[in-house]
Amino acid sequence: MPQFKKFLLPDTAEGLTEAEILSWHVKPGQDVEVNTILVEIETAKAAVELPSPFEGRVTELLVEVGQTVDVGAPIIVIDVDPNGAPAPAADPATSTSNSSDAANGAVPNLVGYGPKGAPAQRRRPRTAAAPAPVTAAPAPVAAAPVAAPAPVAAPAPVLAPAPVALAPAGTTGLVPLTKPPIRKLARELGVDLAALTGSGPAGVITRDDVQRAAEAAPTPGLGLAEPAAPVPAPAYDPATRERRVPIRGVRKATAAAMVASAFTAPHVTEFLTIDVTPMMEFRAKLKVTPAFRDVKLTPLVFAAKAVCLAVQRTPDVNATWDEAAGEIVYKSYVHLGIAAATPRGLVVPKIRDAGQLSLHDLAAAMDSLATTAREGRTTPADMVNGTITISNVGVFGVDTGTPIINPGESAILAFGAIRDMPWVVEGQIVPRKVCQLSLSFDHRVVDGQQGSRFLADVGALLADPATAITY
């Protein structure tokens, strides 16, 4: 007879409280063995694969890709006796667990949440009735149209089945600041601390904040008995001929960063068209030398080198506007960001201390960076603390654009496609390799004079690499 076992999300790294589901490796109906990889999750420490503790058939996946799940919440149901004959009582031979919790199918695991059942389950009644009360406003469908007085924030639609805590949209992911008794109170009242703004000193969440949030939430019994049904995965609706995809992951991060940048840094964009024939000739010469045989010497590598060199003369483009401190931070190092299109979206991995790398080492670094990014293995640590960025729009065959500055930086260079174009040399029109550069800079930090000088320097270095010898 079918015997269902639930696998609870384990704490894979000593003290974690949650993890994000990266990908499922199995689907309902599939037979699994002990140690078959079920799912890949990402915790605060690492992306890891979870092996199956059971042999049987997958009955149901309880959480979706992209969801952040509390440790201890069930994530999958596996029928450990899918082919067994119907039997009136439980078969002792197949009851594997040593705990009474086996009765309800939840197999306890070890750390952080003993065999007494997952905390998420204990919270079920409240979270089910009012999933994260302060944020619940848009979700409940018909029953209580006015049940949401003054929500603090109105994030993405709630799509959680009850035991799963979604990472609330719009938060920074930091642990909300408050005291342990208040955390306990919030847990008891079903208030999501991450959705609150603290009114205490330095933004600390107080007891009053939590109680206000609890009172403001719709009370159970208003017809919200059923938890909101999970929103189906990216679904095409033939009626509207539209497809809806939840905003998450890289898309979400990109959007937030671009909005933040576009509406804080006053952008100025300048353009320059240059003849890069000498650079291309030099590149062809270098490529066949033994020293460069092991790297991919792309034009982008030259652009990177040119940026690193030109930064020396115009450090302003490599500086940061620190609004909070009321200071401009000039950096004596260059962490060069290279915008890369990947299957997961736009990521901008950094080359650390690019200013100190030789052309060869730059090429090697960019090659490994690109490989890592394309394989989706760029880690968050690789993507922060850049000082200036290059966006290689040329790879898409595009001439130029008006790039948006990466937040925290002051300039971004778009490197256009290199084409054979008519060009005037000594009064004659001749075909030359021509390319367009555009530079967006933050006018709070960089004035037109510095921005123009930097762009002209980069252009001169690319037009004639020999210029580098003057630096």
Place this chain on the structure above:
Amino acid sequence: MSSPERWTAARPDSPAATAATPTAEQVIAGLRATSEGGADLVQLLTPEGERVTHPDFDIDIEPAQLRALYRDMVLVRRVDRESNALQRKGELALWVPLLGQEAAQVGAGRAMRPQDMAFPSYREHGVAWCRGIDPTDLLGIFRGTDHGSWDPIEKRFGLYTIVIGNQVLNAAGYAMGQRFDGKVGNSDAEGNPAADDEATMCFFGDGATSQGDVHEGFVWAAVYDAPLVFFCQNNQWAISEPTERQSRLPLYQRARGYGFPGVRVDGNDVLACLAVSRWALKECRRGNGPVLIEAFTYRMDAHTTTDDPTRYRLSDEVEEWKLKDPIERVRAYLARNGLADAAFFEQIQEESDQLAVRLREFCVNIPDPPPDRIFANVYAEANPVLERQREDMLGYLAGFGGEH
């Protein structure tokens, strides 16, 4: 340019270093040397499974013995992988993988005699196996139900030491004791140690060599001629720090500074590890200790289950070391020379599957220890203060009505 291996004499019995200050060239070469196997790597079985000889450390081994070493390594690896999976299922709080270091540990572990003593760090599951400790006994530490359930005296294998390098001091003291007790150097006319002469083996990693405790252990063991084999598994990574940030010199050459021999052995070659460990233990039993062995190997998995090595090392490095797998080369050698048939390999596979099942079942059925056990094992005899604390704690827990 002279190679860094020649700054100090590499042969264990050659005279002390006479070199003057190394040139800048030599220093730079030394930096590079830390990332390579080096000219002095002792190897008896190549990664391709070819048997090669070595002038100082050769070994005669029966096919049955080699098959036994193969079995050891396969079963140890299975214990490791299964325990790693148990952690991912939430059944262990932590696991410390040894993947890739099976040959180093089995080679060293099988070189020891029953009367020898071993002091492990926390990754020595393979040595534990060789000392006759059932793999299930390792689980309690990582499930948080005990601190090690074997008798260190009976098994001649100390409890796992979590503090990095600390066991080197314990081992140095123990080995000094062996010498003071006259259990060393009772050699016959030909210089062979007596059958009951003893030695100690101490296990630690490349990261531990940066610890003060290890330095102190080296100093004490050296000046007291302690019969101690320092067995350093250089798995190239001290969590996220590579060896070149631990040392300018190849680690085995540090021994010269303390005045005892150091040998670098291919840590993925079980025969070489066995041969060099046997030699080192014999020297120690004869009273010529201590000896440093650097087993040059690679940590194929994470530092612990909490670590994510993809954040700090390149996957092509891992791919490169996959080609040097310690088990595959023995398998290739056995199969190619007709020393083992398909039935043998199947039987080992079957045995390893059974072991995995036994390990899983044991793990999930470990009972939670009673909360007052912490008071039972601190002092040999009860005392009133502790009694009162115990009563207080039990009373406090009872206040939850069994719901804590």
